[in-house]
Amino acid sequence: MAESNKALLCRRAVVNFLRAELEHRYSRENLARFGEFESLPEEVLTAFRAFVLDRIYPEPEKRMQLNRAFETLEALLHSPTRIQPLVRATLGSFWRLGRKIPAAIQAGRRTMQAFGHVCAIEESMAEAALAEGLPSGGPLEQAELAGLFNELPPEPFERLVNGLVALLHSLSDRAMLEAALEIAEKLERLMLDSPKKWTEAEKAGVTMARETLEEGLALFALLDPTQTETLIEGxxxxxxxxxxxLREEYS
Structure with missing residues (x-):
């Protein structure tokens, strides 16, 4: 099997494994084990599961699209020549929203960081699989994938959990989220009004950011402040x- 094909198979197997693990740990049955979720309405749990599975770790094909969109959006934000026209066109919003802007930018950064932490674990597991000569012929087995998971040091997982918690705290700030959404909507309209100035990947990146903010706003609108903290702790x-x-089961 060609090395490029093996690498692709490893990456897809890892993505499928991590998504299946995510689906399991946010299933109704598993959440019932944690007291924090007992007081939360079912509509909140359903919305949260959808947000995590659609925005943090979607199915493989959408996952690859999300990966490309994030990479493009990050490149856009770090390119002065590309971002300056957008900033100039949204100066009115930046001026009016004032002190909310740094928090809105921080929320966007935390979204990308949370995504990056997941990618880092993916890459490390896929690299470990290739280093061990996997897959040897057939598909990677659950036990093999869990074994690769257990070989990783604790730091990537600490960053993943801390990053997800920080992201949820940012998204729970309704005023900030509304400010960020307003800017994302304006940027999206500007790109649609001048489509030839922007690549399809850049437009997809901004659309993805707007959709993520909308879903985050809809999710936390279902909660009062006390429930928000309970959800994040859970x-x-x-x-x-x-x-x-997982470490105990496959150690």
């Missing part, structure tokens, strides 16, 4: 329980 417990359980 998520942190679920994540650490998953890591510790």
């Amino acid at each position: 998520v942190e417990r679920v994540e650490w329980d998953w890591i510790e359980t």
Whole structure:
């Protein structure tokens, strides 16, 4: 099997494994083990599961699209010549929203960081699989993937959990989220009005950012402040329980 094909198979197997693990730990049955989720309405749990599975770790094909969109968006934000026209066109919003802007930018950064932490674990597991000569002929097995998971040091998982918690705290700030959404909507309209100035990947990146902010706003609109903190605390417990359980089961 060609090395490029093996690398692709490894990456897809890792993506499928991590998504299946995510689906399991946010299933109704698993969440019932944690007291933080007992007081939360079912519509909140359903919305949160959808947000995590659609925006943090979607199915493989969408996952690859999301990966490209994030990479393009990050490149756009770090390119002065590309971003300056957008900033000039949205100066009115920046001026009016004032002190909310740094928090809005931080939320966007945390979204990309959370995504980056997932990518780092993916890449490390895929590299470990190739280094061990996997796959040897057939598809990677659950036990093999879990074994690769357990070979990783704790730091990537600490960054993943801390990054997800920080992202949820940012998204729970309604005023900030509304400010970020307003800017994303304006940027998207500007790109649609001048489509030839922007690549399809750049437009897709901004659309993805707007959709993520909309879904985050809709999710946290279902919660009062007390429930918000409860949800975030519950998520942190679920994540650490998953890591510790998987390590114990396949150690």
